[in-house]
Amino acid sequence: MxxxxxxxxxxxxxxxxxxxxxxxxxxxxxxxxxxxxxxxxxxxxxxxxxxxxxxxxxxxxxxxxxxxxxxxxxxxxxxxxxxxxxxxxxxxxxxxxxxxxxxxxxxxxxxxxxxxxxxxPVVYFTSHFGLANLVRLVPGETLLVLGAAGGVGLAAVEIAKRLGATVIACAGGKEKTAVARDHGADHVLDYRAEDIRQQAKALTGGLGVDAVFDPVGGEAFTAALRGTAPGGRILVVGFASGTIPQIPANILLVKNVTVIGYSLGGHRKRDPELADRSLDEIFAWWAEGALKxxxxxxxxxxxxxxxxxxxxxxxxxxxxxxxxxxxxxxx
Ligand SMILES: NC(=O)c1ccc[n+]([C@@H]2O[C@H](COP(=O)([O-])OP(=O)(O)OC[C@H]3O[C@@H](n4cnc5c(N)ncnc54)[C@H](OP(=O)(O)O)[C@@H]3O)[C@@H](O)[C@H]2O)c1
Structure with missing residues (x-):
């Protein structure tokens, strides 16, 4: 072969x-x-x-x-x-x-x-399992997605919309933010030109976002953490920037923020039935036209x-x- x-x-x-x-x-x-x-x-x-x-x-x-x-x-x-x-x-x-x-x-x-x-398999499964079962995103919450025009980021935009969230999609450049908008993002943010923390606060009446989906890491992680609301959750998905963020634990303490480490493979092994249910839901959402x-x-x-x-x-x-x-x- x-x-x-x-x-x-x-x-x-x-x-x-x-x-x-x-x-x-x-x-x-x-x-x-x-x-x-x-x-x-x-x-x-x-x-x-x-x-x-x-x-x-x-x-x-x-x-x-x-x-x-x-x-x-x-x-x-x-x-x-x-x-x-x-x-x-x-x-x-x-x-x-x-x-x-x-x-x-x-x-x-x-x-x-x-x-x-x-x-x-990789992008929709990761996004669905992570947002539905780990972040437990619920209708009305606001999710900030980093790398939102990339593989797993764009899937997260669609999954979060189907879960009823408001989505702020961050991507590098106008072409990429337009892709995220086309896939349902409510707000887009070109993080090469705009400040993540400032915009996250401005778009949420000063509160900050309820949750963050982060496949990028590096400085974007820290900026997103600073733009997260008290009680918020951050899903650590990957480090496409090449930099593994060092998390300032004092901010977690003061704001009661939870950072969730996430590898889909581990969860699939530990709870195959939950993973099966996740995939069934993804296929159902694809059939109804919510995932493109x-x-x-x-x-x-x-x-x-x-x-x-x-x-x-x-x-x-x-x-x-x-x-x-x-x-x-x-x-
Ligand atoms: N935890 C898990 O189970 C799981 C599952 C799937 C994927 N992942 C991880 O998630 C990350 C993204 O995977 P993917 O397949 O979605 O990748 P991808 O399609 O290449 O998307 C990655 C995005 O990261 C952004 N980025 C920022 N800095 C970058 C840099 N220096 N080089 C490349 N991209 C950069 C890019 O968007 P901008 O240009 O807009 O910034 C790009 O769209 C990877 O680290 C991957 O290993 C983890």
Whole structure:
């Protein structure tokens, strides 16, 4: 099969596309014919050796796929050959075939095409699970979303709107704030030009926001913390800025603010039933038209480096999806 291969830690330019043996089918796993693979910022971290998971070389990056199940290990009962699914792969998604544990595989609605499905697992699952179950965002609250035109940020804008919140979307530049507005944000803030704390207060009658969704970190985190209302919650989702914020605990104390550390993978393992319910709700909201995944580009496997460079260089909006089998996908 053809796959994107990482042979040493480095940038996207070090990746190559090669013909390799398909991965072996492990116990409890299923094999998926990959029709589309979502690209994530975490892929840029993984190939650089900066991600929590460091697979042995050579490996294929790629955290999420959509496709068709072609083989199931003995004893698999929930998934069947021929089923259309989306899946978390950990790594190995940028390939024509991927193998992953059955617990990572979910059937997709019949009306959902593979490209759309590949854009779902990481960003919508993360945003929904985090906002509904951890932040417990309720109608009428105000959520500030950082990196709001990126993959997980834009999904958070849509999920928060569907949960009944008012959304302040922060992004770098007019083009990106326009994308967030198109996806439902009530207020937008270009944080290259505007002050997050000041605007968060100005838009909430001086109180500050009830909650923050932060996949960016760095100075933006600290500014958002200062713009959070007493009793507010901050969901720490990631550090796309490259800087892990050092949290001034005195502000947490004085304002009774709760900072919630969040890794979706851990929650999926600890409470698979809650995760299943989360995905059911996401699919229902997609079917009713409340979620409109923005797939800004689709590219062949050979252009994986270009896709990763766009994410690392802050040039992407929504999702980029790789298509291993051009001409062999959904209409
Ligand atoms: N905790 C979890 O379970 C979980 C799940 C999914 C993702 N994540 C994390 O969330 C973060 C975002 O992932 P993603 O796939 O949504 O990425 P993405 O599509 O590239 O979006 C990241 C956003 O961060 C902003 N950003 C600020 N400084 C940046 C910089 N120096 N370089 C690149 N982007 C920068 C960019 O927006 P502006 O230009 O508008 O600032 C960009 O749109 C990553 O750290 C990822 O690992 C965590």
């Amino acid at each position: 053809r796959a994107v291969i990482c042979e040493k830690w480095g940038g996207p330019g070090e990746l190559k596309v090669a013909e390799v043996a398909p991965p072996a089918l492990a116990d409890g796993a299923v094999r998926i014919r990959v029709m589309a693979a979502g690209v994530n910022f975490a892929d840029t971290l993984m190939i650089a050796g900066h991600y929590q998971l460091k697979p042995p070389f050579p490996f294929s990056p790629g955290l999420e796929v959509a496709g068709e199940v072609t083989e199931c290990a003995p004893g698999i009962t929930r998934t069947r050959v021929g089923e259309r699914v989306l899946a978390f792969t950990g790594h190995g998604g940028f390939a024509e075939e991927a193998v992953t544990a059955e617990a990572n595989v979910y059937p997709i609605p019949s009306a959902m095409d593979f490209v759309t499905a590949a854009a779902f 995944p923005r797939i800004s580009r689709t590219l062949p496997l050979a252009d994986a480096a270009e896709a990763l460079e766009a994410l690392a260089g802050r040039k992407s909006t929504g999702k980029i999806v790789l298509i291993p089998r051009i001409g062999d996908n959904d209409p």
